[in-house]
Amino acid sequence: MDNVYILNNLRKGSLKVTITPAQHKTLTHLPKRPPxxxxxxxxxxxxxxxxxxNVKTILKSxxxxxxxxxxxxIMGPSGAGKSTLLNILTGYKTSGLEGSVTVNGMxxxxxxxxxxxxxxxxxxxxxxxxxxxxxxxxxxxxxLPSATTTADREEVIHEILETLGLSEHHKTMTSNLSGGQxxxxxIALELVNNPPIMFFDEPTSGLxxxxxxxxxxLLKTLARGGRTIICTIHQPSARLFEMFDHLxxxxxxxxxxxxxxxxLVEWLGSLSLQCPSYHNPASFIIEVSxxxxxxxxxxxxxxxxxxxxxxxxxxxxxxxxxxxxxxKKAMEESLNKEWNKxxxxxxxxxxxxxxxxxTNGNGNLQNGILQYxxxxxxxxxxxxxxxxxxxxxxxxVALLGEGASPRRYATSELTQFWVxxxxxxxxxxxxxxxxxxxxxxxxxxxxxxxxxxxxxxxxGSKVLSNLGFLFFNMLFLMYTSMTITILSFPLEMPVLIxxxxxxxxxxxxxxxxxxxxxxxxxxxxxxIYVVIVYLLTSQPPVWFRxxxxxxxxxxxSFVAQSVGLVVGAAMNVQNGVxxxxxxxxxxxxxxxxxxxxxxxPVYLRWITYLSYIRYGFExxxxxxxxxxxxxxxxxxxxCHFKNPETxxxxxxxxxxxxxxxxxxxxxxxxxxxxxxxxFLRWKLKATR
Ligand SMILES: Nc1ncnc2c1ncn2[C@@H]1O[C@H](COP(=O)(O)OP(=O)(O)OP(=O)(O)O)[C@@H](O)[C@H]1O
Numbered sequence: 001m002d003n004v005y006i007l008n009n010l011r012k013g014s015l016k017v018t019i020t021p022a023q024h025k026t027l028t029h030l031p032k033r034p035p036x037x038x039x040x041x042x043x044x045x046x047x048x049x050x051x052x053x054n055v056k057t058i059l060k061s062x063x064x065x066x067x068x069x070x071x072x073x074i075m076g077p078s079g080a081g082k083s084t085l086l087n088i089l090t091g092y093k094t095s096g097l098e099g100s101v102t103v104n105g106m107x108x109x110x111x112x113x114x115x116x117x118x119x120x121x122x123x124x125x126x127x128x129x130x131x132x133x134x135x136x137x138x139x140x141x142x143x144l145p146s147a148t149t150t151a152d153r154e155e156v157i158h159e160i161l162e163t164l165g166l167s168e169h170h171k172t173m174t175s176n177l178s179g180g181q182x183x184x185x186x187i188a189l190e191l192v193n194n195p196p197i198m199f200f201d202e203p204t205s206g207l208x209x210x211x212x213x214x215x216x217x218l219l220k221t222l223a224r225g226g227r228t229i230i231c232t233i234h235q236p237s238a239r240l241f242e243m244f245d246h247l248x249x250x251x252x253x254x255x256x257x258x259x260x261x262x263x264l265v266e267w268l269g270s271l272s273l274q275c276p277s278y279h280n281p282a283s284f285i286i287e288v289s290x291x292x293x294x295x296x297x298x299x300x301x302x303x304x305x306x307x308x309x310x311x312x313x314x315x316x317x318x319x320x321x322x323x324x325x326x327x328k329k330a331m332e333e334s335l336n337k338e339w340n341k342x343x344x345x346x347x348x349x350x351x352x353x354x355x356x357x358x359t360n361g362n363g364n365l366q367n368g369i370l371q372y373x374x375x376x377x378x379x380x381x382x383x384x385x386x387x388x389x390x391x392x393x394x395x396x397v398a399l400l401g402e403g404a405s406p407r408r409y410a411t412s413e414l415t416q417f418w419v420x421x422x423x424x425x426x427x428x429x430x431x432x433x434x435x436x437x438x439x440x441x442x443x444x445x446x447x448x449x450x451x452x453x454x455x456x457x458x459x460g461s462k463v464l465s466n467l468g469f470l471f472f473n474m475l476f477l478m479y480t481s482m483t484i485t486i487l488s489f490p491l492e493m494p495v496l497i498x499x500x501x502x503x504x505x506x507x508x509x510x511x512x513x514x515x516x517x518x519x520x521x522x523x524x525x526x527x528i529y530v531v532i533v534y535l536l537t538s539q540p541p542v543w544f545r546x547x548x549x550x551x552x553x554x555x556x557s558f559v560a561q562s563v564g565l566v567v568g569a570a571m572n573v574q575n576g577v578x579x580x581x582x583x584x585x586x587x588x589x590x591x592x593x594x595x596x597x598x599x600x601p602v603y604l605r606w607i608t609y610l611s612y613i614r615y616g617f618e619x620x621x622x623x624x625x626x627x628x629x630x631x632x633x634x635x636x637x638x639c640h641f642k643n644p645e646t647x648x649x650x651x652x653x654x655x656x657x658x659x660x661x662x663x664x665x666x667x668x669x670x671x672x673x674x675x676x677x678x679f680l681r682w683k684l685k686a687t688r
Contacts (some may be wrong), residue, residue: 034104034196035068035069035196035226035227035228036068036103036104036116036117036196036197036228037065037066037067037068037103037104037105037228038065038066038089038101038102038103038108038197038228038230039063039064039065039066039101039102039103039105040062040063040064040065040088040089040099040100040101040102040307041063041099041100041101041102041308042061042062042063042098042099042100043059043061043062043063043085043088043097043098043099043100043101044057044059044060044061044062044097044098044099045057045058045059045081045084045088045093045096045097045098045253046058046096046098047096048096057253058081058084058253059081059084059085059088059250059253060252060253060254060306061099061254061306062085062250062253062254062255062306062307063099063255063305063306063307063308064248064255064258064307064310065258065310066089066228066230066246066248067228067246068196068226068227068228069223069224069226069227069228070223070228070229070245070246071216071219071220071222071223071229071231071243071244071245071246072228072229072230072231072244072245072246072247072248073231073232073233073236073241073244073246073247073248073261074086074230074231074232074233074248074249074250075232075233075234075235075236075247075248075249075250075282075285075286076249076250076251076256076286076289077251077286077289077290078234080250080251080252080253080289081250081252081253082232082250083201083232085232085248085250086199086201086230086232088101089101089199089230090117090119090199090501091108091110091113091114091117092119092501094110103116111408113197114501114502114503115408115503116195116196116197117195117196117197117198117199118190118195118197118198118199118502119199119201119498119501119502120186120187120190120198120199120200120201120203121201121494121498122201122202122205123494124182124183124185124186125186125494125495125497125498125499126174126182126185126186126189126495127174127423127427127495128173128174128175129173129174129175129426129427129430129431130173130174130423130426130427131170131171131172131173131174132161132166132169132170132171132172132174132177132185132188133157133161133170133171134423134426135174135185135189136157136160136161136170136188136189136192137153137157138419138423139188139189139190139192139504140153140156140157140192141153141411141415141419142409142410142411142415142416142419142420142504142505143192143193143410143411143503143504144156144192144193144410144411145410145411146410146411146412146415156192157192160188160191160192161188164184164185164187164188164191164218165184166181166184166185166188169181178211179206179207179211180207180208180211180214180215183203183207183211183215184214184215184218187218187222190502191222193410195227196226196227196228197227197228197229197230198219198222198227198228198229198230199230199231200219200229200230200231200232201231201232202231202232202233202234203215203216203219203231203233204216204233204236204240205234209237212236212237212240213239213240216236216240216243216244217243219231220243223245235280235282235283235286236282237280237282238280238281238282240282241261241280241281241282242261242262244261245260245261246258246259246260246261247259247260247261247264247285248307249285249286249289250289251289251290251297251300251301252289252297254297254301254306255301255304255306255307256285256288256289256297256300256301256304257285257300257304257311258304258307258309258310258311259304259309259310259311259312260311260312260313261281262313263311263312263313264281264285264311265281265284267311268284268285268288271296271299271300271303273288273293273296288300408503408506409503409504409505409506410503411505413505413506413508413509414509416504416505416506416509416510416513417509417512417513418513419505420505420509420510420513420514421513421516421517424513424514424517424518425517428517428518428521431488433484433488434484434488434521435521438480438484438521438525439525439528441480442480442525442526442528442529443528443529443532445476445529446528446529446532446533446536447532447536449469449472449473449476449533449536449537450532450533450535450536450537451536453465453466453468453469453533453536453537454536454537454538455536455537455538456469456537456538457537457538457539457540457624458538458540458632458633459632459633459634459635460631460632460633460634460636460639460641460642461634461635461636461639461641463632463639463640463641463647464641466537466624467593467621467647467651469533469537470593470617470620470621470624471591471593471617473530473533473553473620474556474591474613474616474617474620475588475613476529477526477529477553477556477557477560477616478556478557478560478584478613479560479581480525480557481522481557481558481560481561481564482560482561482563482564482567482580482581482584483564483577483580483581484564485518485561485564485565485567485568486564486567486568486573486576486577486580487573487576487577488568489514489564489565489568489569490568490571490572490573490576491573492514493683496510496684497684497687500684507677507680507681507684508677511676511677511680515565515673518561519558522557522558522561523554523557525557526550526553526554526557527550527554529553530549530550530553534546534549534550539624540624540629544627545623545624545627545629546623548619548620548622548623548658549619549620549623549624551619551662552615552616552619552620552623552661552662552665553616553620555615555616555619555662555665555666555669556612556613556616556665558669559612559616559665559668559669559672560612562668562669562672562673562676563580563584563672564576564580565672565673565676566672566675566676566679567579567580567583568676569676569677569679569680569683570679570683584613586607586611587607587610587611587612587613587614588611588613590604590607590608590610590611590613590614591608591611591613591614591616591617592608592614592617592618592651592652592653593617596650596651596652597652598652609664612664612665612668615661615662615664615665615668616661616665618651618653618656618658618661619658619661619662619665621647621648621651621653622648622653622656622658622661623658624644625644625645625647625648625653626644626648626653626656626658629644631643631644632644
């Protein structure tokens with residue numbers, strides 16, 4: 001089929017074809033993307049430290065250019081500003097910035113740019129409770145347009161997993177993958193929509209030397225497919241260093257080298273900085289940047305014009321000036337010059353995907369990748385398909401210009417909601433703590449309370465104990481639903497930050513999905529608990545009273561869960577587990593159980609209106625003693641609370657309105673859910 005297509009187009013003259021080796025595998029099902037060159041000019045980044053007047057300049061007017069089809073390393077001593085530069089280039093950091101960032105010579109439109117790029121952060125940020133295949137299915141469901149057929153999605157998953165050497169592990173839980181496999185899965189997930197620019201923050205951190213080599217080989221292969229691959233890296237070995245096409249080195253927020261990795265030693269030599277024989281050039285440039293050979297930073301920054309010069313293969317040093325990116329004509333001339341003169345193969349590869357692997361017939365795909373990368377690095381061929389220039393331009397305009405699709409995400413918010421909901425339900429089912437421990441706790445505590453307060457509900461002499469039981473219900477339901485959310489939700493944050501930044505879904509659909517996902521489980525646990533305690537403690541066996549009792553308990557657990565969401569969204573686990581219970585104390589004190597409403601000083605009574613525990617407690621008390629309940633049994637000579645009205649009078653609840661309690665709980669629930677969303681939105685912005 002592909003051959004027919006290629007031959008037809010060859011006859012039409014729009015395609016240029018060469019024969020490709022039969023064993024090469026190509027990611028045929030990925031959407032075609034344009035090549036993207038990224039440039040930045042006079043980039044300065046400042047942060048305010050401590051007092052407002054104390055401004056720290058982290059990047060000092062640096063410039064540079066990162067080309068498609070190249071694997072670029074951003075290197076430099078610790079604290080030089082590598083991560084900061086990467087965060088700016090990805091669009092992760094946007095404030096405190098001066099200078100310009102251009103994409104193919106046009107000022108970067110951040111919204112459009114983020115559709116073309118992905119940022120793979122250092123710590124992988126994967127959900128451990130999914131298999132590789134499931135994680136890929138979620139990525140394709142969210143990142144490919146809804147119109148994509150199931151067969152096409154499966155083909156994309158199959159191709160990517162095979163190319164990245166993960167197909168053998170498709171049923172493995174993500175948490176059980178090795179470090180290198182996790183890294184490859186992170187790449188696989190983002191590769192689904194074939195972004196032409198991929199950023200990696202220290203992709204080799206935590207990997208052994210063999211995995212490092214595999215990882216960089218993979219990045220090299222991705223770059224050979226026409227993508228712009230940019231990664232920060234700490235001092236790579238000489239073997240790894242050679243695999244990078246382009247090096248961008250920072251020292252103290254300034255550029256000390258930009259250009260081909262192969263010409264680094266020669267360039268430093270021309271500046272009287274001789275790299276000792278058998279010395280790793282990557283280590284040497286870091287040592288020079290750190291000042292181990294004297295203070296050369298100023299000299300290097302001037303020589304490279306703080307990133308405006310670019311040391312390219314086959315070009316004399318002084319002529320390798322980077323053009324003015326704000327000048328479109330100069331930019332076009334430069335592109336034509338370089339494309340014609342330098343690396344035609346790279347340009348011709350821009351519109352094909354070159355993720356070819358040699359499967360060796362044994363399915364040894366990792367070796368296939370390595371062999372392919374090695375042969376590609378050595379040969380720089382083969383050419384497969386070259387689109388005509390007019391088409392290239394159209395694609396670029398469509399993707400990068402103002403006329404780009406206004407849709408931020410590949411799928412509708414409803415689809416995002418549905419996919420995230422299904423994923424969260426799957427996690428919940430597999431999470432032992434979240435599910436089984438919680439279920440066990442509700443059943444165990446239910447029976448314990450049932451045994452402790454056994455058969456007291458209809459006993460006029462044990463009304464005070466029964467009120468204690470009602471209050472304990474509130475306490476138990478509040479803490480169980482609140483703490484589980486405080487403990488689990490912040491752990492989701494890093495994945496949320498990554499996936500939301502990489503445009504998998506909107507915060508709104510994510511939030512709605514996680515909000516809805518836990519409600520059924522919480523409801524089931526609450527019902528199980530209430531049924532056990534209600535029956536064992538012999539509360540009135542009347543359906544409407546049970547329904548009122550249950551609805552108060554359900555609402556309390558939903559409200560407490562919302563408190564957990566607010567706390568979980570606003571702070572980390574350590575602060576949350578301390579602060580949430582402490583903050584709940586006033587609500588417990590003003591619940592009406594310890595002090596009746598009339599006994600509370602007037603200036604403190606407003607707290608009772610905020611206390612959701614009070615509404616829940618009042619709801620269960622009314623369900624138990626109100627609505628003309630007949631007198632209780634009395635097995636003693638005198639039972640003060642034999643008449644339920646006396647109990648309500650004692651609690652100042654004689655004129656309380658059950659509907660009002662339910663309405664107040666619903667209102668508090670809504671306010672808390674909205675607040676949690678706002679906190680989450682703020683947190684996502686604040687982390688940048
Ligand atoms: N928000 C901030 N406030 C104050 N200083 C900051 C802030 N962000 C970064 N810095 C400082 O800017 C400098 C560069 O930080 P950056 O994380 O970019 O360095 P790096 O080169 O990635 O270092 P490493 O290799 O150790 O990760 C460091 O000195 C860091 O302390």
